[in-house]
Every structure is written in structure tokens, then in C-alpha cells.
Amino acid sequence: MIIDCHGHYTTAPKALEDWRNRQIAGIKDASVMPKVSELQISDDELRESIEANQLKLMRERGSDLTIFSPRASFMAHHIGDFNVSSTWAAICNELCYRVSQLFPDSFVPAAMLPQSPGVDPKTCIPELEKCVKEYGNVAINLNPDPSGGHWTSPPLTNRAWYPIYEKMVEYDIPAMIHVSTSCNACFHTTGAHYLNADTTAFMQCLEGDLFKDFPTLKFLIPHGGGAAPYHWGRFRGLADMMKKPKLDDHLMNNIYFDTCVYHQPGIDLLTTVIPIKNILFASEMIGAVRGIDPYTGHYFDDTKRYIEGAKHLSAESRHAIFEGNTRRVFSRLDAQLKAKGK
Amino acid sequence: MIIDCHGHYTTAPKALEDWRNRQIAGIKDASVMPKVSELQISDDELRESIEANQLKLMRERGSDLTIFSPRASFMAHHIGDFNVSSTWAAICNELCYRVSQLFPDSFVPAAMLPQSPGVDPKTCIPELEKCVKEYGNVAINLNPDPSGGHWTSPPLTNRAWYPIYEKMVEYDIPAMIHVSTSCNACFHTTGAHYLNADTTAFMQCLEGDLFKDFPTLKFLIPHGGGAAPYHWGRFRGLADMMKKPKLDDHLMNNIYFDTCVYHQPGIDLLTTVIPIKNILFASEMIGAVRGIDPYTGHYFDDTKRYIEGAKHLSAESRHAIFEGNTRRVFSRLDAQLKAKGK
Numbered sequence: 146m147i148i149d150c151h152g153h154y155t156t157a158p159k160a161l162e163d164w165r166n167r168q169i170a171g172i173k174d175a176s177v178m179p180k181v182s183e184l185q186i187s188d189d190e191l192r193e194s195i196e197a198n199q200l201k202l203m204r205e206r207g208s209d210l211t212i213f214s215p216r217a218s219f220m221a222h223h224i225g226d227f228n229v230s231s232t233w234a235a236i237c238n239e240l241c242y243r244v245s246q247l248f249p250d251s252f253v254p255a256a257m258l259p260q261s262p263g264v265d266p267k268t269c270i271p272e273l274e275k276c277v278k279e280y281g282n283v284a285i286n287l288n289p290d291p292s293g294g295h296w297t298s299p300p301l302t303n304r305a306w307y308p309i310y311e312k313m314v315e316y317d318i319p320a321m322i323h324v325s326t327s328c329n330a331c332f333h334t335t336g337a338h339y340l341n342a343d344t345t346a347f348m349q350c351l352e353g354d355l356f357k358d359f360p361t362l363k364f365l366i367p368h369g370g371g372a373a374p375y376h377w378g379r380f381r382g383l384a385d386m387m388k389k390p391k392l393d394d395h396l397m398n399n400i401y402f403d404t405c406v407y408h409q410p411g412i413d414l415l416t417t418v419i420p421i422k423n424i425l426f427a428s429e430m431i432g433a434v435r436g437i438d439p440y441t442g443h444y445f446d447d448t449k450r451y452i453e454g455a456k457h458l459s460a461e462s463r464h465a466i467f468e469g470n471t472r473r474v475f476s477r478l479d480a481q482l483k484a485k486g487k
Numbered sequence: 488m489i490i491d492c493h494g495h496y497t498t499a500p501k502a503l504e505d506w507r508n509r510q511i512a513g514i515k516d517a518s519v520m521p522k523v524s525e526l527q528i529s530d531d532e533l534r535e536s537i538e539a540n541q542l543k544l545m546r547e548r549g550s551d552l553t554i555f556s557p558r559a560s561f562m563a564h565h566i567g568d569f570n571v572s573s574t575w576a577a578i579c580n581e582l583c584y585r586v587s588q589l590f591p592d593s594f595v596p597a598a599m600l601p602q603s604p605g606v607d608p609k610t611c612i613p614e615l616e617k618c619v620k621e622y623g624n625v626a627i628n629l630n631p632d633p634s635g636g637h638w639t640s641p642p643l644t645n646r647a648w649y650p651i652y653e654k655m656v657e658y659d660i661p662a663m664i665h666v667s668t669s670c671n672a673c674f675h676t677t678g679a680h681y682l683n684a685d686t687t688a689f690m691q692c693l694e695g696d697l698f699k700d701f702p703t704l705k706f707l708i709p710h711g712g713g714a715a716p717y718h719w720g721r722f723r724g725l726a727d728m729m730k731k732p733k734l735d736d737h738l739m740n741n742i743y744f745d746t747c748v749y750h751q752p753g754i755d756l757l758t759t760v761i762p763i764k765n766i767l768f769a770s771e772m773i774g775a776v777r778g779i780d781p782y783t784g785h786y787f788d789d790t791k792r793y794i795e796g797a798k799h800l801s802a803e804s805r806h807a808i809f810e811g812n813t814r815r816v817f818s819r820l821d822a823q824l825k826a827k828g829k
Binding site: 337351 | 686
């Protein structure tokens, strides 16, 4: 079984974006704020948006199941206040839940949170609980920078985030640390802000001692861990200078990297440097990079090929990356699969 | 000949830091602002600070010449106003110049600029001209984020930066794109801010068309290019989606990466993915990571060993990385060396 642990609903029907634009207009002019009930998307529209896109590519490429969360760049937590984020998160999470109900063998939902800059993270807990208990979500996406590129929140090791972590531990769900769109002109969203956030989150964890307080907390750092694996020697050296334990002990019982690295040499490095138990298959398909690599003739984001092409990996390692590690980290997914006899 | 294109004066006598602290105190209380003449560092003190540190390690490791600029984390352009930065840059540049005069075979200077957040970059030109004309500087360090982690300046492709680029082209000097200390708690200086800035600068260039306006402009992106080589497929794919030319044509006649990547697999990836002509030897010694790698028994930042250990590199490629490329990119250095018959 091949599980893609990082997929977003980037192909939602246009009505969603239209409703969001009306909501954004409503921030300035309450008279045009739309009601939630004005957003109408039928099951057929959902089916079509998935069958023609993610599901088609999953079948072509041979992956079985995708952990599916709302479109990352559309979370845009910097827009409006908590109420705006709360309404928007509820809508997006419900859509991913409905997709998971329409395609129960192919999609399992992960939740976005109604974060808002300067608002206490614990305000996200009711949405988190609903998504886990009522919608069967197996993970959350946690945005370390709800400001969208201004980085005004405290580091992830700060106690302000602890209420979220307490709930994650209680439900044994991992968080993918994933920023949203950048509203800072310096940072291109998918080419800089995403990768910078990955590196930043990793280094925040290295600097702190978060996993002493939460030994079972699990963070998935997407996009192959940003710059971390490429600079693994730098990070090992910094840990040494800061008198931290070795990275294997300090971080690697709690931090995982996905395989959203879109060329063979990158995947070769990732799977050489990082312990196999910490690597989870993902493609972020359909996501940041949608074209075909002229050097290979295949989609850049068809990362399954790179795992298969990494010659040093044993069959056992590939199985761990494709399925075993993900079932271990996303324990609620594992329980759901076992209940289905899988 | 082995040229290290990225060294900072991180070991300057303590009097420098003491003077800087008095200057910082003087920002709030003008009555305690020190005079420049109150900073007294003798040639013997300079010699000692270099001989016991950088020069000792250069001899041990077998590199011949270092392009030497003021300590990056101490540039701290966010402190004070233009006058504060201007005085500080002049002091730091003069010290690197004096080091180059004391050790003319081992050090050649590169200048920091008196940048200040929100101040027109063209105010840096007098210091730049002095450093090139009077001090024999062969390059500048350009900080894309003088705010120190708040990223309030426009992207490097913005016309606000063009006066600097015009001077760089006039003198045929490259700029190393190097931020300074982070005053944003989210970003660890050497573990996140530096690497993020490298990735950000690369992506800014990818998004824009700067090198159409300045076909001979040269940017050195340090720390192995941040996350760029590891995610080279992502960047090739993004260029394709943005209808930009191939990276080789769009950026790689103008952008260079150094080899400050502190483990063998990282250097192997860098030298596999990036054209050899775009890779310049550097160690950033004595810099961010000062310890010994327990896995190898050698200093993390002894990057010469990794170039020598990259089995796929030919003797010709190693020569290009160690000397040839650097003499081509730093043409004023090449002219200085040729004038000495080297």
C-alpha cells in the first residue's frame, strides 16, 4: 500500500474561491458578508473535481491513499480576524471530510486550524476536536506564521503553542508544520516561504527542548524538511555548539520529513542522510509544481519514481517510506485501516 | 592555488566589540557616543588575531588565500540609522583592509556596506567606492534584509537596488548576498536566517528579470545556495510554470554558489546538480560551526576535504572550484594576482 501523506484540496470547485472572495470583501463591508449557507457545492461537483485530478494521477502513478487537507496557500490566516478564519476553516475542513466520505478508500482528512495572527492558539481547539471526533481527521496542519511572511508569532517552542500540543498528544495526531500564502513581497509563496518555514521550524525545535515537555509529540516537516537535510552537517554542528544532544536523540524521535523533493539527487540525499524511519512518502500533488521535467519526461512531483529510483534503498526501506512509517506516525489512520482489515 | 571566497573577520580584537557596544549605547544617549579615534587596535593585535585563528587553520587545511570581509553577524544594519551604519562599516572595512596589508599573500578584502532599513541603497556608494579604489576590495557583501529578519526592504530585483548594481557592473565586482544577525525570535541567525535569505534571494532572482537589465551582474549566494540545490527540481519546475527560460540561461550566467555545506552528502549533491562553473570554494571559517564532526574526526567547516572527497569530480572540476571560477568571478582579484605573477 502506498500512502501519500501530503495532499491538499487545490482543485476545489470555483464556488469555494468565489465565496472566499465575498467573505474577504465582507471584512470591510459587513453588508456584503456571505452566509455559510450561500456556499453550495454538490457531491457530484466534489466527485468531478477529484476524479479528474488527484484520483486520476493517483491511479496513473500507483499510489493508494492520500492524507488530504485544505489548500495550504488558501488558508491565508492573515486575512481578517479569528471569526473569519474560523468560518473559513470550518468550510474547508468540511469539504475535505466530504471528499473522504465520497472516496473512503482513497482519501483521509487532515484539518486546517482557524489560526489568526496575535490570537491565542488555544482558540483553535474546538475546530480541532470536531475534525478529529466527528470527521475522522488523522492530523492537523499547523501554521508557524499565521501573519503570512511577517513572522510575528513566537517560535513553536513557546508555551503559547502548548494547548495545541496537549490536544495533539491526547489524540495522538501529528501536525504538519505548513505555512500559507506569503503576503510579504520578499518571499515567493512556494519557492521561498514554504521552504524557509520548514528550515525555520526545524531550527526552532533544535534551539529548544520542546520534546522534553512532549515526548510523544510528532511534527511532520514538509517539502523534504526545507534546507535541513542538505545542511545536515551544519545542524549537527550547531547542536554540538549549543550543547544539545545528538540530533537523533534531540529531535528525530519526534520530527519527520516528507518526500516532496522534486528531483532524484534531492531524494537520494534525503534518504542517505536522514534515518529511514523519519521519512514519509508524499508528493503534494496537485501542488506547487505541476509540469513535466524535460530531463525525465515525467511530472516533477511524481516523487514515487524517485523513491523507486534511489538505488541504495532496500525493499524494506521503501516499504517503510511508502506505508510503514506513515501508519506509525498517523496512528489514527492505522487504526482506521486496521478496522477495514487493511 | 586554493582560494576561499567566503571568510569573515570573526576574531577581531575585543576592543572592536567594546567600541560597538558604546556606539549602540550612544544611539540612545549622545553624550556617551564614542569617537572613531577612541578605537585603537595595533598591527600586532591584528596579526595575533589572524595568525592564531584563520591563518593557522588555512595552513593546516592547505588553503592559500581568503576573500575576507567584516563579521557578517556584526554588520547588524538594523541598529541605529545610516550614520551609525556608516561609521561602523568604515571601521570594519578599514580593519579588513589592514589585515590584507599585513598578510598580502593570504587575505584580500571584501566590503560590508553601510545599509540601514528604509534608507536608499545608493547612500552606500561612497563607502563602496572607497573600498574598491583605496582599499583594493574585490567584492561587496549585500544584505537583502537590513531589518534583521523582518524583511521590510523590497526584493533584490526592485529598482531601488539598481544604483548598487550599476557600481558593481562599473567595477566588475560581485556581491555576496549575505544577511546579518536576526533580531526576529523566529529565526536563529546561522541556523535559519542565513539559509532562508539564500533561498529567498535565489527565488527573487528567479521571479524577476534582473539579469536582463544587468547581463554582467554577479551574485554569490553563500552557504551552498541555501535550499536551492537540494530543491533544484522544484526551482526548475517553478521557472517552467512562470514561463521563464531554463535556469541555466535565466540565472546561471550570473548566480554562483559557495561550498559552505558542512558534510559530504551535501557537497556531493551541490557538485552533481549545479554546473561546476557556478561553484566556488569557501568554508566561512572561522564561522557558524566551529566543532569537530564526530563521524569524521575533522572540522565540520573543513570543506576542502569534501571537495576532495567528491568522487565524481575530475581534477579539472576541482581546479575550477578551488581557483579558476573564483578568479573569473572576482576579476579584480585575478588582476591583483596576475600583477604579482600568480
